[in-house]
Amino acid sequence: MISVVVADDEQLVRAGIRGVLETAEDIMVVAEAASGSEALRLVHRHQPDILLLDIHMPGGDGLAAAEMVCKHVPATAVAMLTTFTYDRYVQRALHSGAVGFLLKDMEPRALIDAVRAIAAGDAFLAPRVTRSLLTTFRDRDPRRGNRARARLAGLTDLERKVLRLLAQGLANAEIARSCRMSEGSVKAHVSRMLVKLDCGNRVQLAAIAYDAEDNY
Incomplete structure (x- = not known):
């Protein structure tokens, strides 16, 4: 419940x-x-x-x-x-x-x-x-985008893919299907990104992704 x-x-x-x-x-x-x-x-x-x-x-x-x-x-x-x-x-x-x-x-x-x-x-x-x-992030200060991209530099290619899908609003199950992995694996990738990027939750991860890329 x-x-x-x-x-x-x-x-x-x-x-x-x-x-x-x-x-x-x-x-x-x-x-x-x-x-x-x-x-x-x-x-x-x-x-x-x-x-x-x-x-x-x-x-x-x-x-x-x-x-x-x-x-x-x-x-x-x-x-x-x-x-x-x-x-x-x-x-x-x-x-x-x-x-x-x-x-x-x-x-x-x-x-x-x-x-x-x-x-x-x-x-x-x-x-x-x-x-x-x-709209906000597309009109952002370019320096914010540069800082965000620098923060993402330490992510693996798969973590970047998971982050891109997360930023698009997909739930863990949808990300798992798109990446052909288990939901447990998705959660593990998200947990590692939270640590790597010093974020408190998924929404803050998405905010960095929006800052870093125009096509998220």
Whole structure:
């Protein structure tokens, strides 16, 4: 069973998210929070698999709460839930350690699939967020691209291929099929890249890939 805490300052939004998620037999919303500080307390109390966290809330905004959860409760995966795709918010959330960026207007089935993907250890960016990131990185400072390419120099050819597919948003199973390897091998390659590139999660790996190449 995937345990989830939902944090949003609007009660109707929380109720809607709970209603969608609990249509899935393998997902359970264990608590709801109306502020960032309350979200922190509930995460410490319930130790959920996933925290769905709105960006703007009273009592400490979602981005600040995300940083605290990622630092102090690393077993809980943090996914930002918002109506915004503005790049500054996306990038700060990713750098804080969030592994997902979901939009409140996404389809119910897509929300359930995203929660399952995050629980399985994959990163998830809503398509509009991915397009926003791509636009940002295509217009990046060339020096950032040079630094990113230098960081990737120590990867093997196979690791580069896995990274390219990961940056395109493929899950481990899809990467495994594309590379004709087991999911376990994909996870091992991703784990090594996290160490080599000093990244905290898959989304940060994808960010480096976006920086390094225009065609990711």
